[in-house]
Amino acid sequence: xxxxxxxxxxxxxxxxxxxxxxxxxxxxxxxxxxxxxxxxxxxxxxxxxxxxxxxxxxxxxxxxxxxxxxxxxxxxxxxxxxxxxxxxxxxxxxxxxxxxxxxxxxxxxxxxxxxxxxxxxxxxxxxxxxxxxxxxxxxxxxxxxxxxxxxxxxxxxxxxxxxxxxxxxxxxxxxxxxxxxxxxxxxxxxxxxxxxxxxxxxxxxxxxxxxxxxxxxxxxxxxxxxxxxxxxxxxxxxxxxxxxxxxxxxxxxxxxxxxxxxxxxxxxxxxxxxxxxxxxxxxxxxxxxxxxxxxx
Amino acid sequence: xxxxxxxxxxxxxxxxxxxxxxxxxxxxxxxxxxxxxxxxxxxxxxxxxxxxxxxxxxxxxxxxxxxxxxxxxxxxxxxxxxxxxxxxxxxxxxxxxxxxxxxxxxxxxxxxxxxxxxxxxxxxxxxxxxxxxxxxxxxxxxxxxxxxxxxxxxxxxxxxxxxxxxxxxxxxxxxxxxxxxxxxxxxxxxxxxxxxxxxxxxxxxxxxxxxxxxxxxxxxxxxxxxxxxxxxxxxxxxxxxxxxxxxxxxxxxxxxxxxxxxxxxxxxxxxxxxxxxxxxxxxxxxxxxxxxxxxx
Numbered sequence: 111x112x113x114x115x116x117x118x119x120x121x122x123x124x125x126x127x128x129x130x131x132x133x134x135x136x137x138x139x140x141x142x143x144x145x146x147x148x149x150x151x152x153x154x155x156x157x158x159x160x161x162x163x164x165x166x167x168x169x170x171x172x173x174x175x176x177x178x179x180x181x182x183x184x185x186x187x188x189x190x191x192x193x194x195x196x197x198x199x200x201x202x203x204x205x206x207x208x209x210x211x212x213x214x215x216x217x218x219x220x221x222x223x224x225x226x227x228x229x230x231x232x233x234x235x236x237x238x239x240x241x242x243x244x245x246x247x248x249x250x251x252x253x254x255x256x257x258x259x260x261x262x263x264x265x266x267x268x269x270x271x272x273x274x275x276x277x278x279x280x281x282x283x284x285x286x287x288x289x290x291x292x293x294x295x296x297x298x299x300x301x302x303x304x305x306x307x308x309x310x311x312x313x314x315x316x317x318x319x320x321x322x323x324x325x326x327x328x329x330x331x332x333x334x335x336x337x338x339x340x341x342x343x344x345x346x347x348x349x350x351x352x353x354x355x356x357x358x359x360x361x362x363x364x365x366x367x368x369x370x371x372x373x374x375x376x377x378x379x380x381x382x383x384x385x386x387x388x389x390x391x392x393x394x395x396x397x398x399x400x401x402x403x404x405x406x
Numbered sequence: 407x408x409x410x411x412x413x414x415x416x417x418x419x420x421x422x423x424x425x426x427x428x429x430x431x432x433x434x435x436x437x438x439x440x441x442x443x444x445x446x447x448x449x450x451x452x453x454x455x456x457x458x459x460x461x462x463x464x465x466x467x468x469x470x471x472x473x474x475x476x477x478x479x480x481x482x483x484x485x486x487x488x489x490x491x492x493x494x495x496x497x498x499x500x501x502x503x504x505x506x507x508x509x510x511x512x513x514x515x516x517x518x519x520x521x522x523x524x525x526x527x528x529x530x531x532x533x534x535x536x537x538x539x540x541x542x543x544x545x546x547x548x549x550x551x552x553x554x555x556x557x558x559x560x561x562x563x564x565x566x567x568x569x570x571x572x573x574x575x576x577x578x579x580x581x582x583x584x585x586x587x588x589x590x591x592x593x594x595x596x597x598x599x600x601x602x603x604x605x606x607x608x609x610x611x612x613x614x615x616x617x618x619x620x621x622x623x624x625x626x627x628x629x630x631x632x633x634x635x636x637x638x639x640x641x642x643x644x645x646x647x648x649x650x651x652x653x654x655x656x657x658x659x660x661x662x663x664x665x666x667x668x669x670x671x672x673x674x675x676x677x678x679x680x681x682x683x684x685x686x687x688x689x690x691x692x693x694x695x696x697x698x699x700x701x702x
Contacts, residue, residue, distance in 0.1 A: 217540055234534030234543075241533050241583060242575045244513055269602055271609075277586055279538045287537060287583070290573055290598045297602035299609065302586045306565055306593040313567075313595065 113341070114263075114375040118255075121262050122385040129170060129389075129396055136399060143399035144173035144200045145229065145391070148191065149207040150214070151181030155348060156207050163205070166388050172395060173200060185214045189222050196224040202402055203229030203395035208280070226401065229394035231284070241287045248394050253285035255386030256321065256342055257295055265319065265340045265375060267298035273317035275363070276324035277304045281344050285321065310334065322363035330364040338374035344383050409637070410559075410671040414551075417558045418681040425466055425685075425692055432695060439695035440469035440496045441525065441687070444487065445503040446510070447477030451644060452503050459501070462684050468691060469496060481510045485518050492520040498698055499525030499691035504576070522697065525690035527580070537583045544690050549581035551682030552617065552638055553591055561615065561636045561671060563594035569613035571659070572620035573600045577640050581617060606630065618659035626660040634670040640679050 133143065145167050149160045160176060167174035177191070188206075195204050204227045210216050217234075225233045231240070231250035239247035260267055267289050276282040282302060289298040301317075303310050304324070314320055314334045322330045323344035335341060345363030362379030370376050377383055429439065441463050445456045456472060463470035473487070484502075491500045500523045506512050513530075521529045527536070527546035535543035556563055563585050572578040578598060585594040597613075599606050600620070610616055610630045618626045619640035631637060641659030658675030666672050673679055 234538060234540065235531045236534065237537050238530030238532065238534030241537050241579055242530060244530065247530075269604055271604075277588065283537055283583070283586070286586070286598075287579070290579065290582070290600070292573065292600070292602070297600075299597065299599050299603040301595065301597040302582075303595050304586070304588070304593075306588070307595040308565055 111338075111371075111374075113370040113373040115370075116259060116263050116265075116340075116342075116375050116377045116382060118259060118377060118382045118385040121259055122389040124262070125258070125389045125393065126170065129392055132396055132400070133171060136396075136403065139403055141399055141403050142171070142173050142200075143202050143395045144175070144198075145203040145205065145395045146175040146177065146195045146198075146201045147205045147207060148177045148179065148188070150179050150183050150188070150211055152178075156209075160207050162388055163391060166392055167395075170392055172392065175201065181211050182213075183211075185218070188214060188219060192219065192222045196222075196227060201227065202398040203227055203391075205230050205391070227398055229391060229398055231394070232279070237279075237284065240284055243291045243293070248397070249288065249390075250280065250284045251390035251394065252281050252344065252383060252387045253288050254394075255383060255390040256281075256285060256344070257288055258390070259377070259383065259386050260319065260340070260342070261295045263375070266294075267296060267319055268294065270298050270318035271301070271316055272298040272319045272321065273301045273303060273314050274321045274323060275303050275310065275314065275330070276322070276344075277302055278323065278325075281323040282321075285323070324363055326363055327361040328363070328365040330369060332365065332368040332372045335369055335372050337372055339372075341369055341373045341376040342383065343377050343379050346379050346384060407634075407667075407670075409666040409669040411666075412555060412559050412561075412636075412638075412671050412673045412678060414555060414673060414678045414681040417555055418685040420558070421554070421685045421689065422466065425688055428692055428696070429467060432692075432699065435699055437695055437699050438467070438469050438496075439498050439691045440471070440494075441499040441501065441691045442471040442473065442491045442494075442497045443501045443503060444473045444475065444484070446475050446479050446484070446507055448474075452505075456503055458684055459687060462688055463691075466688055468688065471497065477507050478509075481514070484510060484515060488515065488518045492518075492523060497523065498694040499523055499687075501526050501687070523694055525687060525694055527690070528575070533575075533580065536580055539587045539589070544693070545584065545686075546576065546580045547686035547690065548577050548640065548679060548683045549584050550690075551686040552577075552581060552640070552679060553584055554686070555673070555679065555682050556615065556636070556638070557591045559671070562590075563592060563615055564590065566594050566614035567597070567612055568594040568615045568617065569597045569599060569610050570617045570619060571599050571606065571610065571626070572618070572640075573598055574619065574621075577617075577619040581619070620659055622659055623657040624659070624661040626665060628661065628664040628668045631665055631668050633668055635668075637665055637669045637672040638679065639673050639675050642675050642680060 231248040236247035343362035343364040527544040532543035639658035639660040644654040
C-alpha cells in the first residue's frame, strides 16, 4: 500500500473560496480586512514567509502592510509601532514574524499586541482561552491548519490517539491543547513526546495520527510509524541543493519516501501543512475584522 | 509488594515551614499576605473547602476574608465586589469558589480578577503563561500540588511517561501543560485520556505515573495499573456512610485497596492531593504578596 497524499493546497484553496464569500459580505458594510506584518532583520526564510503572507492578502483582496525593519530596530520603537497598529482602524490583524533579534524580549512584544488583533494566537490570553476551551480568542495558525486539514480530508481526530513529536509554543503545545478539547474535530487522546522522551518509537508506533513537529529533518523513519497511520509533517528546513534553481530544497521532519510506503496518509513538504498555515492567517484576519465590525 | 503511601500531609507541613520563614521576612516590611475567598450559595462540599482555606490562612498568620453570599447574589454585584477586592491593598489573593450558580458567567468572573491576585491560576492570561512556560503568572493549586508532591517524595516526573485521566480546566489540562514543559520537575512524556478515549486501560497500563482526575469514584482498578507505577488520586466525592460520625466518607477515583497491592506508590484519599492543594493556595498568596511588595 502506498499512502494517500494529503494535499494542503487543495484544502487551502477550498477555504480561500469560503473566505472570499465572507469578504463579499463584509464589503457591503464597507470593511476590508487588513493585516500588518512586522519583520526585523533579513533572514531569508523569514523574508520568504513574510512575502507569502503579503501575497496571500493581495490575492484575496485584503489590505496588507509589510513593515521590514532593520535587525537593530529598538524594542521601544517596536512597542511604539505596535501601539500605533493597535489604534489603526484599517488594521484588524497584527503579526510579528518570529524569531526576533536577541535584544528584544519576545514575550513583551507579544503581550503588547491587542488580543483582538492577535491573529497569530500567541498572546498569552489567547493561549489560555485555547487551553480552557473558550473559543472567543484566536487559535494559532499552524495547529488550526492541521486540525482543519485532518477533518477536511477524512481523518477526523475524534476518538483517535494523536501523538505529537515536539513541544514548541508555535505547534506542539497548542496543537495538543486543541485536539484534547471535548469538541467535534478534536476529542482525541493526545500524547506529547519530546527530547525528554525515552523511547519515542514505542509511543509513535501507537499513533493513529502522528504529528512530526520537532524541526529535525527526516527524524521520523518508517519503523516509527504504525501501518496505515496518518502522518502530518510540520517540518521544513532549507537544505542546500545545487541541482535545483533555488539552490536549496525544503526537507520535512518525516523520511517521506520510506514513510509513504507504510502510512495510510501523509502530508508532503512543501504542499502539506504550509499552505494551511497561510490560509488560517487569512481566516483569522477575516475573523478579526468580522468581530470588530460586530462590536461597532 | 504493597505500595508506598504518599502522605500529602507530611509534605504540606514541610512547605508550611518554608512559608512561615518567608512570611517572617515579609513582616519586616510590615506586610501580611491576605486572601479573600468568595462563595455563593450553601453547597456543603464547597462550604467545607472554604472553611479549610480560611483556617489554613489563620494557622499561618495570614489575613483572610471569607465572603459567603446568597446563591441568588447577582453577577453585577459579584463583579463589583471583585473590583473592590482588586483595589484592596490588604488583599493579595482573590479566590472565587467553584462551581458558581448557573445565572453567573464563570469566565466573566474569572477574567475580572486582577491577574496579579489570581492565586487560583484560572485567569486565561495565567493559563496561557502556564502553557507557554512563562513563570511570571500563577499556577493552579491542584496541578502544582501534584507536581511538588511527586518531586518531594522521590517520584520526579522528568523523563517518565505520565498518563492523566480527565481533562478538566482545574486539573487535567493544566497538569498536562505543566508536566510537558522543558523544566526540572517536569519534562515528562504526557498523555491525556478522557471520555473520548477508546481503550483507557491499554494506555493507563503504560504509565510510570498515573493521575486519576476524572471525578469517577474508584474508576481506576488494579488491572489498569502497571506493576510498580506511581498512582496519584485527585478524586474525592462524598459517599453516604452511616457507620461514621460525619455520615459520609470521601471516595477517590482509585480503587485504593486493590491498587495498592500492585502500584509502587499511591496517594490516599483523604490525605494525599487535598492537603497539597490547600498549601499551594497559601504559597500562591505569599507569592502574590511578595510580588506586590517588589513592585512597590
